[in-house]
Amino acid sequence: MNSQVTVTESEVLEMLASAFEEPVSELRREVTKDDVPGWDSMGALALMAAFDEKLGLELTAAEFREMQKVGDVLDFLQQRGALVNAAHP
Amino acid sequence: MRRIPDFTRTTALVARGLGLTPAQLVSAFRPAGSADLEGVLALRQQEQGKQIWWDDAAFLQWRYHFGSSTQGRGEFWVVATPDGVLAGVGTEEAELGGAAGECRAQFLMDILVRSDLRGSALGPWMNMALHEHYECVMVFGSNSNSNSMVTQQFAQQHRLHTYSLRLRCKDVLERRLGNGTLASLCAPFGDLALLGWRLAHRARGPGELLVSTVTGLDELGPDFARWTPPEDEVGRVRSREFLDWRALSNPRSRFTVSVAWRGDRPVGYLVSQFVPAKSGSQWLQLLDWNTAPDEHESALAALLTDAVQQAAAANCSALRTSVLHIRSERVLRKLGFVLRPDDAAPFVYSCKPSHPLHALKSPQWHITHLDGDVDQPSAIQMRSLRTTQLTAGNLPEEA
Numbered sequence: 406m407n408s409q410v411t412v413t414e415s416e417v418l419e420m421l422a423s424a425f426e427e428p429v430s431e432l433r434r435e436v437t438k439d440d441v442p443g444w445d446s447m448g449a450l451a452l453m454a455a456f457d458e459k460l461g462l463e464l465t466a467a468e469f470r471e472m473q474k475v476g477d478v479l480d481f482l483q484q485r486g487a488l489v490n491a492a493h494p
Numbered sequence: 495m496r497r498i499p500d501f502t503r504t505t506a507l508v509a510r511g512l513g514l515t516p517a518q519l520v521s522a523f524r525p526a527g528s529a530d531l532e533g534v535l536a537l538r539q540q541e542q543g544k545q546i547w548w549d550d551a552a553f554l555q556w557r558y559h560f561g562s563s564t565q566g567r568g569e570f571w572v573v574a575t576p577d578g579v580l581a582g583v584g585t586e587e588a589e590l591g592g593a594a595g596e597c598r599a600q601f602l603m604d605i606l607v608r609s610d611l612r613g614s615a616l617g618p619w620m621n622m623a624l625h626e627h628y629e630c631v632m633v634f635g636s637n638s639n640s641n642s643m644v645t646q647q648f649a650q651q652h653r654l655h656t657y658s659l660r661l662r663c664k665d666v667l668e669r670r671l672g673n674g675t676l677a678s679l680c681a682p683f684g685d686l687a688l689l690g691w692r693l694a695h696r697a698r699g700p701g702e703l704l705v706s707t708v709t710g711l712d713e714l715g716p717d718f719a720r721w722t723p724p725e726d727e728v729g730r731v732r733s734r735e736f737l738d739w740r741a742l743s744n745p746r747s748r749f750t751v752s753v754a755w756r757g758d759r760p761v762g763y764l765v766s767q768f769v770p771a772k773s774g775s776q777w778l779q780l781l782d783w784n785t786a787p788d789e790h791e792s793a794l795a796a797l798l799t800d801a802v803q804q805a806a807a808a809n810c811s812a813l814r815t816s817v818l819h820i821r822s823e824r825v826l827r828k829l830g831f832v833l834r835p836d837d838a839a840p841f842v843y844s845c846k847p848s849h850p851l852h853a854l855k856s857p858q859w860h861i862t863h864l865d866g867d868v869d870q871p872s873a874i875q876m877r878s879l880r881t882t883q884l885t886a887g888n889l890p891e892e893a
Contacts, residue, residue: 425496426496445641446615446642446643447498447642450499450504450507451498457507463510464511465614
């Protein structure tokens, strides 16, 4: 199911920073989950809730496990039509 | 702080991820019965098999009820669906005493989630569900999988303090100098300095207390160890029955119980274990103690002095302990034990407003390693374990 709401990449990074308790300045596309201590079960719960509340998107356990780095989260949202390209709003 | 949804919202999110309704998820979470034992064993073997060096069936039935009224000291809760046991978490009921009066709390332990369900937030959900069910839940210790849950799902946060008393220094010198020959040359001087340290801190005072090792607790009387914490302290009420269960009947690990006597009156006990270390040496881990209220300093000093002698006689490199107890820590420091700032197991809890602990602002806790659920193989057990089960990589760091 695609999202009815769109967000920018910087808004996604803010969501991740909040969910994983990591400074947004530390989150870049290539940053892996092993580099982020808060990328764990509590992070999964916080992200699940954020996607549901802000984007109307379900994030399954399998989808969360497949996300190995920040870029994968952005790609996931891109595929769901939730990520707006800042250059082409 | 990250925003974590409340229990109702979390139930809806987690249930959806599992293909269940919220009501189905809640009813799937229940105490395990005897019919669940096989599924729980299989799940633990599948998820933790490499770390299990003990008879897990015997261990689970020693620790948890599994539908029986005569075994265990708590429930093992499972999320069980027609798909099998998806996840589980154990509880151990503890009787508390002291400043909170007589009340009970549940220690949580042994949490696991089937690996294909990681990322479903089932672990945090189970914690929340137990918070709903019980008046007071506690956790001792954490690992990389549970760190966040421990720090963020419990209102009261404490850390135990780890102390060590070094007896020999050769292994540390080898590690630090990176040169075995040089370490061997320097070690005797280092050991002499350590001996001097211990002599400077040896216990002074009443020498009338004798310490002996006991193999059974029956002859010590029904009230042995049942010393109520002072009014300004809170801790588990130790009892002969609890000690017998936790220290002497544990199928996973072997411990030693020493008793301090004034005449024919037992005035304190200490539980310890020789633990192997990577370097090939061993240390003496001090796991638990309690004393008669009027004999705390003298009894604990006598027990610790005896432990040091036992450790030295067994060629241990050090003694080590983790504790949260101001009065005991004072005695440890007096006897030369040194605080290790880098090791600190968490002790956390949450209570509903109706629980007596909730009203206490800053209770003085008496918590020891035995309040947790982590057991290590003793040095004797290690010698009989097959080397394929435990490699040097699985052994704890040298003290």
